[in-house]
Amino acid sequence: MKKYLSVSEMAKYAGISRRTLIYYDQIDLFKPIKIGVNGYRYYGIDQYFELDVILLLKNIGMPLEEIHTFLNNRNVDYAVQEFYRQRSKVDKQIVILKDIRTSLDSYIKRYETLKNFDLESITYSYREAESFVISDVIDSIDGMDSVEIYGRFYSSVDSKDLFSGYPIGFLVDGAAFYEENFHAAPYRALVKISDERLPLYKSQKIVTRPAGYYVSGFMKDEIHHINIFNNHFRNYLKKNNLVLDGDIWELLWQDEATSEHPEDQIFEVLIPVKEMA
Template structure:
């Protein structure tokens, strides 16, 4: 199937001017140009545009992207797996930052005490490492075992676990009006109890 400039622009949510510019750069050349000068794109064009958008999201310049995509050794599946891992890393980092925001809000409301160090939890790997050291110093073997268990998961699995925890948290928050004894909240709390096993063995 072939696509016009307008169809591809609408599909990818980019401007027609952008597609024309990519053509001028040799970054995304139409599969066919009709005798009347109309550009037509095929399925391979769609996949290439997707790669361009992924790399743009990662901050690469257009000429760098063209060099990557035109490399004879470029492999689409390998690139997609790499994008997936990078996105999962980003999800994990954002989940950490969301947790930091939630903890800070609770601290400002006087609900919990929060160390100054924890104000910056999630902003860097070095900060996370220092947080873990603080946890071990405060909680000893329990914290150490929990940290070891966490680091046994791959980055992709960590992102999935964090996403699951965030979903449960949002589910509880959305149904608080039903009351703690409601079947909905109780089911969410049971899921949360099971979720904690990713980190340590919770008490029954």
């Protein structure tokens, strides 16, 4: 019966690579039982059981340095304690992965919407209330002041909310609607916040889009489309005997993730309305 196994034989026996075994030797995690005069590593067949423990611990996600400590402290109580601890780490990872999955679902749903949007269509519909974290006033798109405001704002928003998949929004004073180009008026940036996460933010940084009826439509961020959109919206309100009833809300549905050209950005504009008296 063969007494020793070479590195290649032990690696094949355990289903791992030679490089892995050599690395385990180098970090004193799993060493060969002898080194031949030729400098080759040799393992005893019964060492496989020790290697099996290492592979078990590695399979459940335990880091190599923790595996080293585990091997030097083996007993039932210690094993149970460490497995509980490892399970707790896995539970936290599951929560993180579920959040990532939720964000991915939201992004997919959002970008699927872009396949069917219509720049000519205007919708009159009831919208539920939604809450947002809001930035300071931004006077212009260009300039260092706007960059600084954006920087302060986005750094204050938790990444879980900032990258939830929901379109980033903008809020414009309703009075600007009757200006030549209300999209060039001062505005504030918005990030949607779910109700359960509202306590994470200061109340003065929260704004709620009221529930109610809104006239909405999609618009490309290109001057020709903006001008057409403005006229189209105003004509719709006049034709349907509706008047503005609040501030203007914009949602950026197509962003730099789906096009490298700024002029390809697509906004949904939502204008709260009521029937003209």
